[in-house]
Amino acid sequence: MSYKAIFSQTDIQTNILEQIRIAFESTTNVAATLHGQRRIYQGAFGRRTSLFPSEKCCGAIPLESRLELAHAIYLEQDSNIINYRSQALKILLANEKYCFPDFLVQTKNGNYEIHEIKPSIASLSIDDLNRFAILSDLLHSIDITFRVIDHTNLPSESEISQLLYWYQRGHQYEWSSFEIHYALDHLTLKEFNNPTQVYRAIESMGLKQELADYLFFHQKITISPNNQKSNEDY
Numbered sequence: 001m002s003y004k005a006i007f008s009q010t011d012i013q014t015n016i017l018e019q020i021r022i023a024f025e026s027t028t029n030v031a032a033t034l035h036g037q038r039r040i041y042q043g044a045f046g047r048r049t050s051l052f053p054s055e056k057c058c059g060a061i062p063l064e065s066r067l068e069l070a071h072a073i074y075l076e077q078d079s080n081i082i083n084y085r086s087q088a089l090k091i092l093l094a095n096e097k098y099c100f101p102d103f104l105v106q107t108k109n110g111n112y113e114i115h116e117i118k119p120s121i122a123s124l125s126i127d128d129l130n131r132f133a134i135l136s137d138l139l140h141s142i143d144i145t146f147r148v149i150d151h152t153n154l155p156s157e158s159e160i161s162q163l164l165y166w167y168q169r170g171h172q173y174e175w176s177s178f179e180i181h182y183a184l185d186h187l188t189l190k191e192f193n194n195p196t197q198v199y200r201a202i203e204s205m206g207l208k209q210e211l212a213d214y215l216f217f218h219q220k221i222t223i224s225p226n227n228q229k230s231n232e233d234y
Contacts, residue, residue, distance in 0.1 A: 012092055013142045020047045020112055021234045023104055028059035032155050038100040041063045047222050052076075054084075062140055068102060070154040073163050078219060080108050089114070093134050100153035101135070102145075113145040114116030163217060170214030183211055184220060 019037070028034055033051060040062035042049045051060040052072040063069050063086060075081045088104040103115040116132065118124060124132075136146040155163060186205055192198050198221060199209040215221045 009141070011139065016089060016091060016139075016144075017142060019089050021102060021186070023085045024083055024106060026085075032059050034059040034061055034085060036085055036100070037090040038087040040045060040087060051156065055082060056081070057085070065117070066157065067151060067154060067162065070151075070160055071103065071115065071117050071149060073155060073160065073167070075103070075105065076167070077163075079218075080110050082106055091138070092137065093131060093138075097136060099131060105109070109145070111145070113147060114139055116146070116148045117154075118148060118150050121148055121152075124148075166213040166217040169210045170212075170217045170221060172210055175211055175214055179207060179211060180220075183215065187221060190220075191224050193224055195223065 023036070026034060032053075034054075034057055042051065042062070047064050048066050050063050050066075050069050052063055052069060053059075054061050054072065054076055054077055061072055063072055068086065072084075072086070075084050080172070083106040085103060085104045089098050089101055090098050091101065092098055096102055101114045103116045105113040105115055107113065112133070132146070132148060135201075139146045164192075183205060184203055187198070187201055195212065195216070198212040198216070202209050202212045216223070
C-alpha cells in the first residue's frame with residue numbers, strides 16, 4: 001500500500017505545519033538542550049557531534065557534524081534569522097519513507113525555511129537528488145523554502161575555531177543597544193589589522209573588551225583578510 005493511500009497531500013502539509021509550531025514552542029530539557037524529532041546522541045561513534053549554545057534559540061542545539069556546526073554558527077550570525085532548530089521535522093515522502101531535514105529556520109519576516117547540509121552538492125547521489133526534489137516540491141506547496149547547502153557556503157575549520165572564540169567571549173555579557181552603537185560610532189575604522197587594535201580602542205571608551213568579540217562575531221567590524229591570525233598570536 002502506498003503512502004498516498006494512508007495520508008493525503010493535505011494531511012502531510014498540515015502535519016508539517018503542526019510540527020513547525022510545536023518545534024518553535026518547545027523548551028529546553030533539564031540539560032538546557034533543544035532536541036528534535038530525531039535525537040542526536042553526543043559522542044556517537046564515527047560522528048563529530050556537538051552542542052551549540054545558541055543565544056537566539058535560548059538553548060543548546062544538537063549537531064552531528066562539523067558542517068552542521070558551521071551552519072549553526074552562520075544562522076547565529078545572520079540578522080535575518082530569528083530562530084532555528086535541528087532535526088525538528090519528520091516528513092513523509094514516497095514509498096512510506098520518512099526524512100529528517102537538518103535545520104528548520106524561521107526568518108525575520110515570518111517565513112520558514114528547511115536547510116539540508118551536505119559535504120558537496122556536486123557529489124549528491126541520484127537517490128539524494130530525487131529525494132530532495134520530492135521534498136522541495138512538497139515544501140513549496142506550503143510556501144516553505146528548501147535549500148541544500150554544502151561546504152562552499154560555510155566557514156572553514158580555521159574560521160569555525162575563530163568564530164567560536166569570538167562567540168564564547170562576546171556573549172559572556174548582555175550588551176545594551178547603547179553600548180553597541182556607542183562603540184560602533186566611536187570606532188574610526190570598520191576594518192582593522194588585528195583584534196588587539198579593537199580591544200584597546202574599546203577599552204579606551206570605558207567598555208569591556210569582550211564587546212569587540214561580539215562585534216567581530218556579528219560582522220559589525222572585521223579584520224583585514226591579509227592580516228587575520230589566530231588569537232593565540234596576540
